Amino acid sequence: MNKVMNRIMHFVVYAFKAIDWPLFIILLLFAGLGMLVMHSAVGGYDGRFIGQARNFLIAFCVMWFVALFPPSKIMKIVIPFYVLGCLLLLAVLLFGYTSKGATRWLDVGFARIQPSEMMKLCVPMMLAWYFDKHRSDLRIQDFFIAGVLLAIPFFLIIKQPDLGTALLVFATGFFVIYFAGLSFKLLTPIFIFGLIFIGLVIHFEPMLCEPGFDWVILHEYQKTRVCTLLDPTSDPLGKGFHTIQGMIAIGSGGVYGKGYLQGTQTHLDFIPEQTTDFIFAVFAEEFGLYGSIFLLILYTLLLARCFVITMKAKTQFGALLAGALGMMFFFYVFVNMGMVMGILPIVGVPLPFMSYGGTALVTLGIAAGLLMSISNYTPSKPSS
Template identity: 55%
Template sequence: MAAVLDNPPLWRRALPLFRGFDALLACAVLLLCAAGLLAMYSSGYDHGTRFVDHGRNMLLAGAILFVVAQVPPQQLMKFAVPVYVVGVVLLLGVEFFGITKKGAQRWINVGLVIQPSEILKIATPLMLAWWFQRREGHRQPLDFLVAFALLAVPVLLIMHQPDLGTSILVAAAGMSVIFFAGLPWRLIVPPVLLGVIGIGLVVWFSSDLCQDGVRWVVLREYQQQRICTLMDPTRDPLGKGFHILQGMIAIGSGGVFGKGFMQGTQTHLEFIPERTTDFIFAAYSEEFGLLGNGFLILAFVFLILRGLVIALEAPTLFSRLLAGAVTLIFFTYAFVNMGMVSGMLPVVGVPLPFVSYGGTAMVTLGMGLGILMSIAKSKRLLQT
């Protein structure tokens, strides 16, 4: 009997590593991964090893999730400053020594080619959560100015690459930390009102602003074209408006029940550009219809709500801020991707979490989920 107790089986020895994992969060992620695998198998059937690589990326993200989940939140705080500093230094390195692909300078070779902006999706909210934890109990208005400065540095560097999609994600993650830290409403309302007025003016005068030869001062030409294309994609149906028009056609042609698995004509006749990456939601919608979209949206809503519950129940300010920021990263990913594919938002390079193909994004998502699991575990372990 003693020998049996002294040498328990491997599964029993590994069991404590999973203790405290949030089962509801794991179920939501598994449902999204299942939908992603189905969509990738169909949309990527003629893309060589896309389906196999997508499954490998999911396994890699799962391994990263498991490892990060073993790190207590108080240990994560120790990595905040060095990871942020390294990320910003790498972004500066991209400015001077970066690799240019498709007109954008976003990568750098440090022994292997990496995209430093992906690091800042996690490093920025981590740094801001560390800052507000450090200032807890004696927070001043100046602390929010410092936080905005810490956020502005990576966002401006990423926008300069240019990479509007990633800069939006980093800005959203950072702003969520600042908001949850108690940013006064008097500082929130004025810029929101200015933004709404600005959008209204662009819509109202879009026919004049989008004429050939008119240049906007604050935006690059390609960014201006994306906004003008959003206002009227038919102005260049075979060029800049092609993505949005084909995405809308695919979504609409799916109807309520969809055309069926592997039966999407827009997808398999290759009318949908980037159908395995940014526009995979259009391919998914065509084959699974409104009901399939409802399932996907409900899975994302459940994931986001569960993340917010974990944030509310977190034991420390650092954990609450970080969990809230990571959760809103998932919301921003899903909202922006679905919005741009359906023609409600400008086209930017934002993948659909767990569904779109992409190794770097999947690793980032795995790290974010690992942080949520770590915070959920710390709460449960404190209770026991």
């Protein structure tokens, strides 16, 4: 009996130590704030509010479970998970479930799964593992191989099509490659080309956005999103409606906000997708500039903790993965807030720990668990 009790106590102590408390406290604040805003967005305690509470509970349980495993054990499953993810993406293209013109899901009978979500974590984990294995003799061809490992899931997701998720996967993988030692000089020409390309698109916008003009590299709905970004007033009651209503909600909040549960754009249902992609518009309308600054401070604390974990990581794998996950959070926030404020095209990117969504929250929970695992890992000393 004593042995059983000792084992239980040992596990409880181990589980308690697996938590990175600064990160955990920040996530608790996000959970409380997220549920507060969700209550206003849904207008009460309906099924979606209860569902989000369940999603947070599952995400925290998954986070804790992942945090129990040291990076050395996580590295052993990286390759199988990456291969499985790529095979599932291929299966989606062959016999996936189609909804609203996109084939992104697999119907497995009891549920529909979206394999592209798991690649947001599998890709940076795979690349971090690869660079960790080659850290002693890193060569230029290793960066080429890493680029191939990144390109495979990226193009499989593009084919679905799911540009938003593809960009997130590409961003997290790219940051691993950059942190591994990719020279900034190699990126400068790409950066300059990007600026020139954006300038040309803005200059020739009237011609490029004419009906029937084929962009070739983009689907029609993607072309529409870019053109709507350039001029949302061209179709204020159609394609530009989402962008315009999001900007109106944010602007009408002013400095102090209209007050909790007092958002007219929200409760008169002018804000589209107000529990998911546009939840920041709900928050900004009711809490105003000061509330938005508080939210940005909270995200800054989250990113700061990620980078502290990155700097203190004991292994190359941990440092690269933690840095990439921190930048993933940043990319989520930047893209979501940018599209709601009308400075980026509308893509299906949720606001971390605020938007409704079980899959997205579980993905973020796994990411937080990986960060905690890296934070608390101390390599065992070799026996003499």
